[in-house]
Amino acid sequence: MPATATYTSSGYWYDEGRVGAVDVLNLFRRYRAADERMQRRSRESMQMGDNDLRAMRFLLQSWAKGRPPVARELAELLRISTASVTALIDRLVRAGHVVREANPEDRRSVVLRTTEHGDACVRGTLDRMHHEMMAAAERLDPSERAVVARFLREMTEAVDRGAAEDAPEPRGGERSPAGA
Amino acid sequence: MPATATYTSSGYWYDEGRVGAVDVLNLFRRYRAADERMQRRSRESMQMGDNDLRAMRFLLQSWAKGRPPVARELAELLRISTASVTALIDRLVRAGHVVREANPEDRRSVVLRTTEHGDACVRGTLDRMHHEMMAAAERLDPSERAVVARFLREMTEAVDRGAAEDAPEPRGGERSPAGA
DNA sequence: GGCTTTAGCTAGCTTGTCTAGTAATGAGCA
DNA sequence: TGCTCATTACTAGACAAGCTAGCTAAAGCC
Structure with a gap:
């Protein structure tokens, strides 16, 4: 990332004026990695696939x-x-x-x-995280939420479009009512 | 979602003035679902685990x-x-x-x-999507990118924090050099 | 030169998926 | 009502991808 890094209580922070498109994608990738770590730990801690x-x-x-x-x-x-x-x-x-x-x-x-x-077992792992994520979303002001929402929708569409073309009906297609 | 839904060329669209924190999390979840769909299709289309x-x-x-x-x-x-x-x-x-x-x-x-x-096989599936995602990120103006970047960092931290506490050395710990 | 560590392979086992086939129930029709 | 077909869940047996234990060859360190 090109931005000048400074350190805050919540981890690395980058000069917001210089965030490039590549940086955004990298942050996405990083989130996914964190999410995978979390899932793996959940599975291991409760001995579950x-x-x-x-x-x-x-x-x-x-x-x-x-x-x-x-x-x-x-x-x-x-x-x-x-x-x-x-x-x-x-x-x-x-x-x-x-x-x-x-x-x-x-x-x-x-x-x-x-x-x-079982209820307590699963909730215990996930509720805290969900709470933290909700808090992050609530820290955004309304206009910021709108920006994030729009971007998330576009990314979702990008992923769906990107994947839709090279796997034409892999096995019976979507089984859900909402379909493709 | 509480917002009044209208329809545009790119799918459902919600009045941006009313996006709530829950909506943002739902969109995030939806993105993740799309991402999983994509990965599954990639795997299936190239017969790979x-x-x-x-x-x-x-x-x-x-x-x-x-x-x-x-x-x-x-x-x-x-x-x-x-x-x-x-x-x-x-x-x-x-x-x-x-x-x-x-x-x-x-x-x-x-x-x-x-x-x-192998190179062509994997690139073919992923490059297009990456290109679409990059395009979406580039459509954001600098201040919007800053908002999204901050949000993604906070979500990543939320996931890391949420998962860090309930899995203390699950099974022999990390196998990497930093491990036990 | 010896001892320990590292990189990758083999053998045998476990787990989670699959397909094929079965029994019981539900649903449509004469 | 009775017949036929579809659906739901289960059992049995096979396969795929991970694991541990143990091996050889090479590298690293006294």
Whole structure:
């Protein structure tokens, strides 16, 4: 980065007048690296695979929305087979994070209830971080938030566009209702 | 999101005067989801695992910097054992993406040269997206870039801080020289 | 020259995914 | 109502990619 670096309480700081486009992209990359570190540590600290953790987060979200989650939804979310979901749920049940329950609305399916233990386990790792991120977003004033929001939308589109062309319907395409 | 939604050529658009902190975090999450989609598609389109793709990118970067990469560095980057790196390189060699070469500076080690085919394969997928992202970053004026940069730094710190506390030396700690 | 460390490989194991096939239930139709 | 097809979850068996342990060859250090 070309900017003159000075040091503040919150880490390195760069003269804001000189931030280049490349710097912004580098910061993005750096964020992603931090995010990956965080995820890896979460997984290791609670002895869980990537998909297992994502599944737990999905289950918590679903219950929070008042929509009891079933196994099939995990297969869609994680893009794994229903057989793999069965194995995944077995693991979560064995670890005491989840219990299977009968679904009164469709007796073929299985509702996945998170245990208090599993709930606390996942929340403990993620809530603090979420809180910190929220605080960062709240420190922005309204016009700054608008700038960030616009940029994030453009980056999202850039990523979607960039990837859309060389993988035409990789395997059944998007399964979600919102689609491509 | 609370804002009044209107529709533009580039998708949904929200009244910029009303973007809340939650909205920013949602957009951030959405970006991350797009990024994951992209990576998955890359992997699928070139029949490659996650680590294999990351390894290829690292190799390209190393050569670009004029610093021939060796196998050990992949073990550090990907945090996998040297045995797994051997297997990973075997896969890349079998796919024709990489060739092993003798290292004149240390005859124990193996320099990994990317083939023209592997080079084109990986670049083709990533360069376009990188170009689009750069364009988005360049559309920002200097003061906007400063805002985005500050936000990204704060998010990175939030993630690092949030994850740092609950994973004290999870399993033998870091394998890197700084470790236990 | 010996001893230790480092780089990479081999062998055998574990884990998480896959495909194929099955049983039970739901949904549509004559 | 009974028949047929679709859907949900499960079991069994195979495969892929990681791991640990142990090996050889080269480098580094007294």
